[in-house]
Amino acid sequence: MTSYTLADLGWSDHFADQIAADNTDIPARITDIHRARIIALGAGAEHLSLPLSGRTGLAIGDWILHDHDRITRSLDPTGVIQRAAPHTLLPQIIAANVDTLGIVTSCNADFNPARIERYLAMAMAAEALPLVILTKPDLADDPDSYRRQTEAISPLLVAITLNAKDPEDALRLAPWCGPGRTLALTGSSGVGKTTLRNALTGEADRTAGIREDDAKGRHTTTARALRPTITGGWLIDTPGMRELGMSGTSEGIDAVFSDIGDLLGTCRFSDCAHVSEPGCAILGAVAAGQIDPARLDRWRKLQAEEAHSQASTSAARDLAKKREKMYNSGRKRGRQKRGQSED
Numbered sequence: 001m002t003s004y005t006l007a008d009l010g011w012s013d014h015f016a017d018q019i020a021a022d023n024t025d026i027p028a029r030i031t032d033i034h035r036a037r038i039i040a041l042g043a044g045a046e047h048l049s050l051p052l053s054g055r056t057g058l059a060i061g062d063w064i065l066h067d068h069d070r071i072t073r074s075l076d077p078t079g080v081i082q083r084a085a086p087h088t089l090l091p092q093i094i095a096a097n098v099d100t101l102g103i104v105t106s107c108n109a110d111f112n113p114a115r116i117e118r119y120l121a122m123a124m125a126a127e128a129l130p131l132v133i134l135t136k137p138d139l140a141d142d143p144d145s146y147r148r149q150t151e152a153i154s155p156l157l158v159a160i161t162l163n164a165k166d167p168e169d170a171l172r173l174a175p176w177c178g179p180g181r182t183l184a185l186t187g188s189s190g191v192g193k194t195t196l197r198n199a200l201t202g203e204a205d206r207t208a209g210i211r212e213d214d215a216k217g218r219h220t221t222t223a224r225a226l227r228p229t230i231t232g233g234w235l236i237d238t239p240g241m242r243e244l245g246m247s248g249t250s251e252g253i254d255a256v257f258s259d260i261g262d263l264l265g266t267c268r269f270s271d272c273a274h275v276s277e278p279g280c281a282i283l284g285a286v287a288a289g290q291i292d293p294a295r296l297d298r299w300r301k302l303q304a305e306e307a308h309s310q311a312s313t314s315a316a317r318d319l320a321k322k323r324e325k326m327y328n329s330g331r332k333r334g335r336q337k338r339g340q341s342e343d
Contacts, residue, residue, distance in 0.1 A: 006027060007179075009180070019065070031226040037052060038071070048066065057093070060095050060226050062077060077096040077097045079098065081094040083245055084305065092247070095224065102196075104135060106134070113149060117153060118302070120154055121252035122249055134150065137163065164195040171199065178231055181234070184236040185236070224238050247306065253302050259291060
């Protein structure tokens with residue numbers, strides 16, 4: 001059984017600085033989350049099973065403190081990969097403390113620049129390095145064209161093309177999941193995430209086939225988990241996500257669309273909506289061929305989703321506060337009635 005140090009697990013001063021010198025609780029990193037318990041790994045080799053005890057908001061990759069019997073505290077992460085949960089639009093944390101977000105897409109019909117922009121915004125908001133992993137190059141007449149298209153999306157992106165079914169080729173990802181480093185793989189179903197995971201972790205799970213006519217795949221990964229890689233790092237493989245709404249990614253959107261953001265304060269009118277107003281700097285840049293109209297439309301859509309998600313989150317918080325107030329008021333009235341009956 002492999003024995004780990006905290007540094008092996010990804011521990012850094014960011015976490016150590018959150019703990020008082022006289023605190024005797026023990027750090028551990030969450031590897032699995034179940035309905036009522038978490039599995040965590042600390043210094044040494046033992047996996048811990050601890051009750052959630054009603055705790056919410058924890059994610060794969062989070063660091064917690066424990067006293068052997070229970071979680072005493074969760075530590076603030078370096079960042080979280082999150083999206084708007086389908087239907088509710090409330091933030092859904094996918095993974096925490098990720099160094100690199102591997103955006104896996106294949107060199108076929110799955111390739112979608114607009115979706116890559118969404119993942120890029122998520123990565124930038126989490127302060128994670130965005131890495132586009134282009135798989136199945138053997139299915140494309142010109143696989144290098146996909147790399148060029150990827151790099152044209154944003155200078156923030158790093159792109160690598162590899163054959164996920166070739167274990168040696170998959171190990172080209174070693175620099176992003178070396179000792180103490182965490183790589184999270186995300187992307188559509190059927191693009192090779194599970195195959196890459198198997199190569200990087202030494203596992204041999206059966207992978208599901210896909211329909212090559214439309215590049216649609218079946219889910220092989222059904223739950224997120226943190227697993228050690230054969231290169232000394234850590235891997236989080238996520239299930240394929242059909243919906244990728246924005247939530248808590250405003251800073252990431254600003255980074256991805258910095259060319260548009262730089263013009264926001266230069267319009268003639270301070271309340272410019274950038275739709276049809278005269279003197280709009282953004283529309284002027286579109287007319288001058290400096291900004292692609294389709295890119296502007298995507299920016300508008302992401303901004304609208306983010307605003308909607310923020311409004312939904314605020315409404316949910318207000319409702320929770322209202323319910324808590326009603327609950328506390330009810331308890332108070334109950335105590336008063338009991339006191340009156342005892343007199």
